[in-house]
Structure formats: structure tokens, C-alpha cells
Amino acid sequence: MGVAHHSHFFVWFELGRTELMREAGCAYGALEDNDGVFFPVIEAGAVFREPARYDEVLEIETKLASAGGVRVRFDYVLRRPADSRILATGFTVHASCGRDGKPARLPEGLKSRLIAGVLCLALAATSLGCAGRKKKAAQTAEALTAEQTLVRVESAMAHHQLRKAKNLLQKVQFTQAERLTYEPLVRLALADCTYYQGDDLSLIEARSKYLDFVTLYADHPQAPYAQFQAGMCSVKQIYSASRDQAQTEIAINDFREIDKRWPTSPWARAARQFIGKGQDGLAEHEFLIGTFYWKKRAYRAATDRFNKLLETYPAYRQKDKVYYWLGRTLMDAEKPDEGRVWLDQVLNDFPRSKFAKPAKELLAKSAKKDAADAAKRDAAKPSS
Secondary structure (H helix, E strand, O other): OOOOOHHHHHHHHHHHHHHHHHHOOOOHHHHHHHHOOEOOEEEEEEEEOOOOOOOOOOEEEEEEEEEOOOEEEEEEEEEEOOOOEEEEEEEEEEEOEOOOOOEOOOOHHHHHHHHHHHHHHHHHHOOOOHHHHHHHHHHHHOOOOHHHHHHHHHHHHHOOOHHHHHHHHHHOOOOHHHHHHHHHHHHHHHHHHHHHHOOHHHHHHHHHHHHHHHHHOOOOOOHHHHHHHHHHHHHOOOOOOOOOOHHHHHHHHHHHHHHHHOOOOHHHHHHHHHHHHHHHHHHHHHHHHHHHHHHOOOHHHHHHHHHHHHHHOOOOOOHHHHHHHHHHHHHHOOOHHHHHHHHHHHHHHOOOOOOHHHHHHHHHHHHHHHHHHHHHHHHHOOOO
16 A cells, blocks of 8 residues: 555564663663563554655654563654654553563562663753763764674674664665665665564565565565565465465465576575475365365365366375365265266375275275165066
8 A cells, every 4th residue: 555564563663662671771682691581572552643654764752651560561652753743652561571481570670770771761861961972972983884784793693683683784874885785785684684583573574675675676686585585474474274375375476476587596496396385285275175165065065176176286296185085075975976986096096095095995885885776776676
């Protein structure tokens, strides 16, 4: 719809929260590494007032609303500085947990540190004295070039310090000479950091970043990689063949784009493999629906699904299973002649399949029934 997806607002809330805690002297990474305290989100909400659009500069105001025994709450206001319009307000509630993932009371020392740090920030924000100028000067002195930032990011990612890497990338400043070479690399590294966070929200955001890279830098040597990673974002959201397969369809389309635009790229071969796996997943989904209908004794619907599977996915590697279930369903639907065709095909094409024995048993049972029916008919004929 030409506006930022609503999920991005929660990502921006996280950025504001991360920066607030860092400036308050309670950076997330340090809390986890030194104090063994984690703050998973247990509740979140937002009110969306106006949309955010591409390339707008936004401002996120974050406040520590409360810090109790186990719970910590942050409130957020997202503004557009250009016209001071509020785009959204929101909140997140976090539980204090130990390394074992179980809720634990917030250490009093940490609680005091957090509240005091936020209070100091609030007081500092009301002053425009020399402290602000010193802080700005210190930040200027610590400024890194884009190349230096990427070196630090690579080191952070090697140690799986994703928050650190992401924060470095979001603060990088380009000189005019650096922008052409390093801006694409910084964008791609930011997408990678987001991708490796692994949760569904991060994967959605990462896919958007990868596709933005492909749109902006279609001729860049890393464009095929970015397109491949966009597909992987969807692959990681595919949970089982029994679930909705929309993400599988999206992933297949992303991988097909590589084969179409960069067929000689090293990523094209991997993409083709994932296309095959994705199609197997779609076929398995059709199979499960077929067996569902069979359990409901909706035999016509079941045979339609099995036939659709064979027609749509001719490369499916478990055809023996489909042949067997087609034969079994037709037998149950009182269509033994049609059923025997598929069961015979299991024995002829897949004699070593685990479905060969039950297919043979069904055929024997069907032959026995036919013989019994023929005997009854003979017995019913009047004697001459």
C-alpha cells in the first residue's frame, strides 16, 4: 500500500528501547553477559495514527514507564520531525528472566541503576549546557569510517553479537567518496544482522531489506545473494506441511527470480535445489489434505487431491505413497477396478517400497472378495 508495514513500528520501538538502556548504562548485551538478566517481551501494543512512508526521517521517544519486581514497561511515541506529527504510540512489557529462561526478580542494584540512568538522561535532556556539548564532541571523536565499521561488524557477527553489529551499522556515516562503494555493503550487512536474529518479525524485516537491496543495486555482485536470502527468510517461516503454505509459495518465487535473472550465479544452483524442496512441501500439503478427506470418507475429494498432486508435481519423490493411497481410496469408494490399477503400479514401479506389501495385501483381499462374490452368484443360479 506504499506505506511502512505495521510490524516495522515494533522494530522501531525496539531501537528506541535499546538506545535508551545503553545511554542509561544498562546496555542489553552487558545485562545478558555480566548480570545474566534477559528481558523477553511478554506484552506489546500500539495505536497507529498516521502512516510512515519510504525515506522519511522519524523520531522515536522512549520512556521507562515502570520497573517492578519482575516486570519492566516502556512507552513509545513515534513522530515525524518534519511536521511534529505523531505517527504511533505504543508500549512493551518485559519479564526479567535468568539464564534458564525462568522469571526472576529484577536485582535491586540493577533496578536502581536503570532508574537512576534514565532519570539522569531525562535531566540532561532539559539542559543545553556544556555537558551536552562534551557528549557530542565525544561522539564525534568516536566516529568511524564506513570501512572501519564493516570490519567491526564482521567481528561482532563472528561472535554472534548481533545487537552490537546492528547498532554499529545504523550509526555509520558515509563520506561522499565512501557512499558508492560502502553504502550497498552496509545495507546488506544490516539485512544479515536482522536475518540472523531468527524470529518471525526479524525475518519479515530482513526480507524487506534484502529485496530493497535487489531493487536499488540490481547490478551489484551481491544482488543474487540478497535475492537468495529473501527466499530463505520465507523458508525459515515454513513450519510443517500441515500448515498454510503461503510462505512456501513466496520462497519458490524468490528462488525462481534468481534462476531467471542470474542463471550463471553460484546462488542459482542452490536456488534450484530449494525450489525442488519447496515443491515437495507443497505436494506433501496436498497429500495431507487428501488423507484428511479420506478419514472423513469424502473419497471423491480425496482422489481429486491425490490426482492433482500427481499432475501438478510430477517430480514428487514419494509417488509410491500417492499411488497406494489413490488405490486404497478407490477401493474404499467401491471402485475396485480403478483402485487395482494404482495398486498394481506400486508393485510394478516400486517393488521395494514400504507400500508394496500393503498394496499386495489389498489386492489379495480384493481378489478374495471377487471370488466370494462370484461363488455367491453361481450358488444363486437356478440348477438345470
